[in-house]
Amino acid sequence: xxxxxxxxxxxxxxxxxxxxxxxxxxxxxxxxxxxxxxxxxxxxxxxxxxxxxxxxxxxxxxxxxxxxxxxxxxxxxxxxxxxxxxxxxxxxxxxxxxxxxxxxxxxxxxxxxxxxxxxxxxxxxxxxxxxxxxxxxxxxxxxxxxxxxxxxxxxxxxxxxxxxxxxxxxxxxxxxxxxxxxxxxxxxxxxxxxxxxxxxxxxxxxxxxxxxxxxxxxxxxxxxxxxxxxxxxxxxxxxxxxxxxxxxxxxxxxxxxxxxxxxxxxxx
Amino acid sequence: xxxxxxxxxxxxxxxxxxxxxxxxxxxxxxxxxxxxxxxxxxxxxxxxxxxxxxxxxxxxxxxxxx
Numbered sequence: 409x410x411x412x413x414x415x416x417x418x419x420x421x422x423x424x425x426x427x428x429x430x431x432x433x434x435x436x437x438x439x440x441x442x443x444x445x446x447x448x449x450x451x452x453x454x455x456x457x458x459x460x461x462x463x464x465x466x467x468x469x470x471x472x473x474x475x476x477x478x479x480x481x482x483x484x485x486x487x488x489x490x491x492x493x494x495x496x497x498x499x500x501x502x503x504x505x506x507x508x509x510x511x512x513x514x515x516x517x518x519x520x521x522x523x524x525x526x527x528x529x530x531x532x533x534x535x536x537x538x539x540x541x542x543x544x545x546x547x548x549x550x551x552x553x554x555x556x557x558x559x560x561x562x563x564x565x566x567x568x569x570x571x572x573x574x575x576x577x578x579x580x581x582x583x584x585x586x587x588x589x590x591x592x593x594x595x596x597x598x599x600x601x602x603x604x605x606x607x608x609x610x611x612x613x614x615x616x617x618x619x620x621x622x623x624x625x626x627x628x629x630x631x632x633x634x635x636x637x638x639x640x641x642x643x644x645x646x647x648x649x650x651x652x653x654x655x656x657x658x659x660x661x662x663x664x665x666x667x668x669x670x671x672x673x674x675x676x
Numbered sequence: 677x678x679x680x681x682x683x684x685x686x687x688x689x690x691x692x693x694x695x696x697x698x699x700x701x702x703x704x705x706x707x708x709x710x711x712x713x714x715x716x717x718x719x720x721x722x723x724x725x726x727x728x729x730x731x732x733x734x735x736x737x738x739x740x741x742x
Contacts, residue, residue, distance in 0.1 A: 439742030449740070464741025465709075467682050467734065468702055476707045477740050490741045506736065509716040510709040577742070604742070626742035 422654055425621055427599055428515075428547040428568045430486070434459045435616065436646040437488075437601065439626025440477060443635065450480040452629060452639035460486040462517055462624070464493065465503050488515050488549060495522040497536035504541050516541060517571070518550040527577045531558035535565050542566025551603050554588035559596045570596055571624065573604035574615065578627040580607025583615055593619040609638075609645030616649025617657065681733045688727070695722035697733060709736045 425432040439462045443449040453461065461481055481487070489507040494500035497520065504516040518541070520533045529551050535558065538548045547568045552558055554572035562570055572589050575581035582605060583589065593600050599621035606612050607628045615623050625642050632638040677688045681701050690696045694717055698705050710717050711734040717725050727733075 440740040441742045443740055462742055463738040465736050466739045468708065468737050470682060470684070470701050470735070473703045476704065476737060478707050478738055489738075492741050506709055506711065506716055510718065512738070624742070
């Protein structure tokens, strides 16, 4: 039997994910926060063939020396700068501009929150930031609460993808917003990347089965006892979910349906 | 000369340029992004960028983030 795990594209009629003319063969995106060891992060990236990671921008702690995370991210991996910490469009725009000016590219994940309990993204401010940064030539991937009207505004504002949350960020609750994510998958003509709340490989596989174009995972991997094993499990799950989506799973039925032929029984 | 780096006052010991201020403040200037009074100064210009008393310098870099 052929091994489909290493190169599913050769076995199934799939198209690569294209974001702003960049081709991604791997639909598993990794967030780099909360890793206890940067070496482990590097191993996760290498073992799973990750092609894009998010990083955040912060003031340097002048009191202690820490090795920079960029030392552990291979140069071939695309950096997606996250505007986390921004409380409004203006702050997010500043982070994006600093990063671009400093020579770290024009890809930005807009993440704007001004609620410290639920950490929900502010869709209105996100739309504003997306519009301004897209006009400046940024490739904008906005993290958002899965609302159809907001997603349509993001499309108009020039977003390159839409990144709805699965559930509360860092909660590991999975796809609590499933029905609303499905609406975006059906109605929005941009790649849908489920971001936030995915807590297990099965949840990631399910997101892909229902038609998400990619998933972004961070906490579930970074805070696991063995992040490398969990990253590999997520990688396989994303691939499995994608294959299941492409293969068009049959619908659920509410009664029994025999798998074996119902004729030619031995007692006939 | 007194400058303010990441919100804290600092006396510069060596030359009054941005490259030296960064050298005196952090051990690894690689991947450091600097703003002086709200304006980003790219690393190739640090050496020639003269600082004034009370200039506000922000030194930022990338960290892990989702």
